[in-house]
Amino acid sequence: MSSPRERILGKIRTALARQTVPTAAEASSSRLATLGDGTPQRPVWTESNLERFTRCLEAASGTLVRVRTVGEIGQAVAEYLADKPAGQRVHVAPNPALEAVDWPETLTVEQATHGRDALVGVSFAEAGVAETGSLAVLSGPDNPTTLSFLPDYHIVVLRTADVVPYFEDIWVRMRERHDFPPRSFNFITGPSRTADVEQTLQLGAHGPRSLHVVLLEEAP
Amino acid sequence: MESRAHLFKPSAREALDNPDLQQALRRVQAGFVGKRKALVDQFPDFEGLRDRGRAIKDHTLAHLDVYLEQFEARVTEAGGQVHWAETQQEAQQIVVDICRQVSARMVTKGKTMAGEEVQLNEALDAAGVETVETDLGEYIIQLAKEPPSHIIAPAIHKTRQQITDLFNEHHHGTFNDTLREVPDLVNEARGILREKFLSADVGITGANCLVAETGSMFLVTNEGNGDLTHSLPRVHVAIAGIEKLVPTLDDASTVLRLLARSATGQEMTAYTTMVTGPRREADTDGPDAFHVVLIDNGRTRMLGGRFREMLRCIRCGACMNHCPVYAAIGGHAYGWVYPGPMGSVLTPMIVGLDKTRDLPNACTLNGRCQSVCPVRIPLPDLLRDLREAQYDENLTGKPTRYGLGIWAWFALRPRLYAALARVGVGLLGRLGRRRGRFRRLPLASAWTAGRDLPAPQGPTFQAAWRNRRREESR
Numbered sequence: 001m002s003s004p005r006e007r008i009l010g011k012i013r014t015a016l017a018r019q020t021v022p023t024a025a026e027a028s029s030s031r032l033a034t035l036g037d038g039t040p041q042r043p044v045w046t047e048s049n050l051e052r053f054t055r056c057l058e059a060a061s062g063t064l065v066r067v068r069t070v071g072e073i074g075q076a077v078a079e080y081l082a083d084k085p086a087g088q089r090v091h092v093a094p095n096p097a098l099e100a101v102d103w104p105e106t107l108t109v110e111q112a113t114h115g116r117d118a119l120v121g122v123s124f125a126e127a128g129v130a131e132t133g134s135l136a137v138l139s140g141p142d143n144p145t146t147l148s149f150l151p152d153y154h155i156v157v158l159r160t161a162d163v164v165p166y167f168e169d170i171w172v173r174m175r176e177r178h179d180f181p182p183r184s185f186n187f188i189t190g191p192s193r194t195a196d197v198e199q200t201l202q203l204g205a206h207g208p209r210s211l212h213v214v215l216l217e218e219a220p
Numbered sequence: 221m222e223s224r225a226h227l228f229k230p231s232a233r234e235a236l237d238n239p240d241l242q243q244a245l246r247r248v249q250a251g252f253v254g255k256r257k258a259l260v261d262q263f264p265d266f267e268g269l270r271d272r273g274r275a276i277k278d279h280t281l282a283h284l285d286v287y288l289e290q291f292e293a294r295v296t297e298a299g300g301q302v303h304w305a306e307t308q309q310e311a312q313q314i315v316v317d318i319c320r321q322v323s324a325r326m327v328t329k330g331k332t333m334a335g336e337e338v339q340l341n342e343a344l345d346a347a348g349v350e351t352v353e354t355d356l357g358e359y360i361i362q363l364a365k366e367p368p369s370h371i372i373a374p375a376i377h378k379t380r381q382q383i384t385d386l387f388n389e390h391h392h393g394t395f396n397d398t399l400r401e402v403p404d405l406v407n408e409a410r411g412i413l414r415e416k417f418l419s420a421d422v423g424i425t426g427a428n429c430l431v432a433e434t435g436s437m438f439l440v441t442n443e444g445n446g447d448l449t450h451s452l453p454r455v456h457v458a459i460a461g462i463e464k465l466v467p468t469l470d471d472a473s474t475v476l477r478l479l480a481r482s483a484t485g486q487e488m489t490a491y492t493t494m495v496t497g498p499r500r501e502a503d504t505d506g507p508d509a510f511h512v513v514l515i516d517n518g519r520t521r522m523l524g525g526r527f528r529e530m531l532r533c534i535r536c537g538a539c540m541n542h543c544p545v546y547a548a549i550g551g552h553a554y555g556w557v558y559p560g561p562m563g564s565v566l567t568p569m570i571v572g573l574d575k576t577r578d579l580p581n582a583c584t585l586n587g588r589c590q591s592v593c594p595v596r597i598p599l600p601d602l603l604r605d606l607r608e609a610q611y612d613e614n615l616t617g618k619p620t621r622y623g624l625g626i627w628a629w630f631a632l633r634p635r636l637y638a639a640l641a642r643v644g645v646g647l648l649g650r651l652g653r654r655r656g657r658f659r660r661l662p663l664a665s666a667w668t669a670g671r672d673l674p675a676p677q678g679p680t681f682q683a684a685w686r687n688r689r690r691e692e693s694r
Contacts, residue, residue, distance in 0.1 A: 005304040008462070008516045012285045015524030024290055027283040031467055034279045040474055041269035043262075043487075056487065113504035116418065132488035141502040145451045149444050167473040181298075181434050183506050184451060185494040192444040193490050194406060196357035196373065198244070198380050199251045202406045205356060206413060207444025207491070 042131065042166055049130035053163050056133025060190030061203060062211040069218045074103035076214050077155055081107075081120060086153050091118035095142040097220065098124055098157060115150030121208075122155045123148055127170055128163040128213075132189055135213065136170055139184035148186055154208035156188070159216045221339060221367045223571045225555035228578035233670075235549040240379050245550050248376055252541040255485020256592070263481070273478045273595045276471045277463075277532035281523065287432040287465050288514065294435025298497030300510035305338070311515050312343035315424065315457055318511055319349050322455055324421035328413075330439065330446035331355040332426030333371055333535055334459045334515050336557040337570070340424070351424075352416045354445040356409055363390050369551030371558060372483050372537040377550050380405070413445070423449035423507070427460040428534070429475050430512070433468045436496040437512065440479060442489045450495055456507040458495070461515050463531040475534055478594035482536040518570040526605055530565050532595040539589035539599060545582050554579065561589040561599040568606055574615055580606035619666075638682055645676045652676075 002010070013021065022030070045052045054064055067076050077090065091112035092098060103109045115121050123143055125135040135156050139145040148154060164170060174180045192207030203209055224231065235241055260266045280287055292302040305311035319327060327349055329335065341362075344351045353362040357375035361368055363386045368374030375383070384400045387408055425446050427437040437458050439446040450456040466472050472494075480486045499506030522531055540546040540560025551559035555576075556567045564579040580603045589599045610616050611624075630637045652658055652675025660668050667673070678684065 003304070004306045004310055004516075007306055008304050008514070008520060009285050009288065011516070011520035012288070012462075012523060015520055015528075016282065016285070018285070022283060022286055024286060027286045027467070030283065031279050034275050035272065035471075040272055040470070041263075041265040042477065044264050060488075060490070115505075134488055134492070139503060139506060140500070141504055144503075144505045145447070146505045149447045149451065167476070168470055171469040171473075179500075181436055181494065181496040183495065183497055183499055183503060184447075185436075185496075186447065187488065187492040187494075188490070189488040189492070190490050192442070194356045194443045195251070195484075196355070196360065196375055196443075197378075197383055197402045197405055199247045199373070199376070200402045202402050204410065205406060205443035205445070206354065206410055206417070206448055 040168070045130070049163050049165050050160060052130040053128050053133050056130070057190070057213060058133070060133055061193075062133065062190045062213060064213045064215055066215045066217060070097070070100040070216065071102040073098070073101045073157060073214055073216065074107070077122065078104045078107055080155065080212050081153070084153065086120050089118075090120045090122060091115065091147060091151065092122040093124055093143045093147055095124040097159075098122070112144055112147050114144045115146035115148070118147060118151040120153045120155065121147040121151035122157065125156050125158040126162065127173065128158050129167060129170060129187065130163055130165045131167065132187075134187040134189040137186045137188055138182045139186075140179070140182055145184045145186065148188060149192075149207045152204070152209045153212070154188075154191070154210070155212045155214060157214045157216055159218075159220070161219055221336065221342075221557060223556045223567065223575055225567055225571060225576040225579055228553060228555055228576075228582060231553040231555060232549040232582070235553045240382065241377050241550050244377050244379060245547055248370070248373070248541060249547055252483075252485055252537070256481060256538065256541070257485075259481045259485055259487060266481075269474065269478060270594055270596055272474050273534075274532060276466055276474060277534075277595050280465055280467060280471075281463065281528060281531055283467075284462065284465065284523065287467055288462060290432040291430055291435055291465060294432070295497065295510075295512055296435075298435050298510075300435070300497040300512060303511060303513045304516075305513055306516045308338040308517055311338040311459065311513055311517070312340060314513050315340055315459070316343055316347045316349070318455065318457055319344065319347065319422050322421055322509075324349055324455070326350045326352065326416065326420050327422045327424055328352050328354050328416055328420040328449045328453065329358070330423070330425035330441065330449040331358050331374065332424065332459050333368075333557060334426055334461050335424065336368065337461075338459075338515060338517060340459070352413070352420070354413050354417065354443075354449055355441070356406065356443060356445075359409060359413065360386060363387075367552065367557065369559065370537060370540065371535055371562075377552065417448040417452050420449075420453045422455045422457060423451075423453040424457045424459065425449050427458045427464055427512075428479060429472050430460055430465045431467075431469055431472050431494075432465055434496055436469075436494045438472055438476065439491075439493045439495060440476070440489050441491050441493075442484070442486075444491050447491055447493055450493075451506055454507055455509045455511070456495070456498070457511045457513065459513045459515065461517070462519055463533070479534055479536050482534075482538040482592065482594040522569050527565065527569055527602060529597050530562070530569065530602060532597055533562055533566075534595060535562075536594055538592045538594065542588040542592050544584060544586065544588070554582075561603070562597070565599060565602045565606065573606065573610060573613060577610065577615055580604075580610065638680070641680045641682065645680045649676045649678075
């Protein structure tokens with residue numbers, strides 16, 4: 001008896017009236033012939049990429065603060081949390097880019113391996129997408145996925161140099177990495193939200209109730 | 221869910237008489253339609269983007285075997301496992317077996333229409349596995365024991381009062397009916413579902429897009445429930461129709477640009493996630509195992525014929541948001557998982573034309589769905605084709621067949637047709653002049669039972685057309 005896999009592929013080949021099955025290379029060149037290698041249709045803007053990023057992030061209810069050096073990140077986080085009922089405990093992704101952060105003594109800092117007990121999580125974004133104001137956060141030992149979803153307050157550090165215009169630019173950058181794709185690649189655009197009750201927008205559905213970006217001007 | 225599409229007419233009648241539903245439906249139009257339009261208007265070449273979306277999907281469907289095998293190979297390389305399900309029963313069995321292998325007691329679920337299609341919850345219930353829907357809308361209708369009424373806003377038919385009552389009953393065991401505020405309701409569900417996320421053994425999600433290039437799947441949500449579902453339990457199972465495939469990440473970018481704008485009128489949802497395989501060796505969180513269940517369930521049948529175009533569908537819901545019939549009766553009247561125009565094509569294709577006779581006819585052929593479809597599916601044409609197929613398969617009712625036969629006899633004799641139309645229209649025009657409409661007509665009582673016939677004004681359509689042509693040529 002044939003397997004469901006063989007049956008499904010068989011039915012597809014019958015439906016497509018296949019004589020021979022094209023190779024992956026043939027499919028790929030057929031794709032190129034159909035779609036061309038020109039730029040796909042996408043948004044355009046006249047402001048700078050960083051301005052567009054900021055505008056879109058804020059439109060999605062995210063907030064943003066700029067710092068000059070890695071050292072200043074700690075103070076910026078403390079200031080952001082000062083007027084919030086978030087406690088003093090901050091769970092930070094064990095990311096090399098955040099090692100040099102100078103954390104104020106008012107905060108208790110824990111290296112996070114997950115987000116299970118975190119009310120405040122600090123992650124590092126690989127990139128920002130100007131097109132939509134999205135943060136690209138990649139999973140890995142230095143960036144646990146659940147730290148982006150379980151805390152009430154999600155704080156993400158992003159370097160200004162890592163803001164790219166479009167999604168396609170992200171793929172170009174990422175394809176070069178040996179560990180790409182990671183298990184989980186999150187585009188985060190504002191805090192969690194729902195409109196499932198009478199189409200009324202409510203922030204903080206299951207994930208973070210707020211999203212705060214610390215924009216780092218210093219290059220690595 | 222079992223199809224109730226054969227009960228379309230009585231269900232539609234009930235829906236029209238349901239004031240809560242009518243109130244809820246007005247919100248659909250106000251919300252989704254306006255937001256989508258604002259974004260589409262500011263996009264430089266949205267029509268070009270739709271063309272590209274269509275081209276990507278058409279190309280993928282024409283190479284579906286190649287890309288499915290490529291996808292499977294990449295998933296396996298990433299440490300995941302691909303399962304193939306030809307039927308609903310096979311899909312159920314695969315997921316139940318995965319749950320049994322890890323002795324799962326509780327499963328959290330992100331919204332999956334493919335899962336609804338193959339009745340996954342029913343199968344897991346029967347296997348003694350507790351399933352918890354985590355999309356707020358899905359959670360609400362799970363408590364109410366109802367099917368979704370919209371593919372992206374499943375509880376859109378529920379009022380705040382009804383949700384208040386459901387939460388009071390299920391969370392507190394009380395029937396206190398004081399109306400509660402939206403933030404209060406959302407917070408309560410958040411608290412209850414957070415516990416479930418943290419203790420689930422298996423997480424099941426759908427997939428908005430599968431990528432052959434990398435063996436990845438995309439998951440698009442606003443609540444973040446999909447991400448908590450795939451990243452916290454030991455096992456992640458994704459379930460998707462075979463038509464969800466695209467060749468490359470660049471193609472996925474195009475689909476995502478179309479999807480968020482067409483569905484909720486957002487440039488990007490809060491969370492768009494690309495998942496590839498289970499946790500890596502050094503990772504400190506994420507599932508140990510990753511499974512993808514690829515579902516046929518009638519799709520290969522559509523691939524070979526006239527209805528292949530329907531397989532381009534990316535499940536955005538724009539067609540139902542713009543459909544006057546959906547706006548009048550809501551999603552439940554359609555009787556199965558997929559409502560609105562896309563459902564009226566898909567349901568007959570999957571459930572069977574004989575069990576869904578009314579669906580292809582529940583359409584005014586106004587064309588709004590086609591004009592907003594992000595992948596340009598000619599929905600009205602497909603619905604017309606289904607009507608033809610019904611006629612060919614003898615599924616059209618006798619009065620309609622006789623009526624069409626009589627009409628055809630006259631239509632083949634144009635002069636006689638025009639003369640009789642002139643007499644008929646003149647007569648109806650005179651008889652109806654006072655009221656301007658007819659409440660009842662002999663031989664057409666079935667038609668006039670639900671609506672009035674406007675009295676004709678002026679000459680017949682053919683005469684008016686001739687006059688206009690004559691004036692234009694002058």
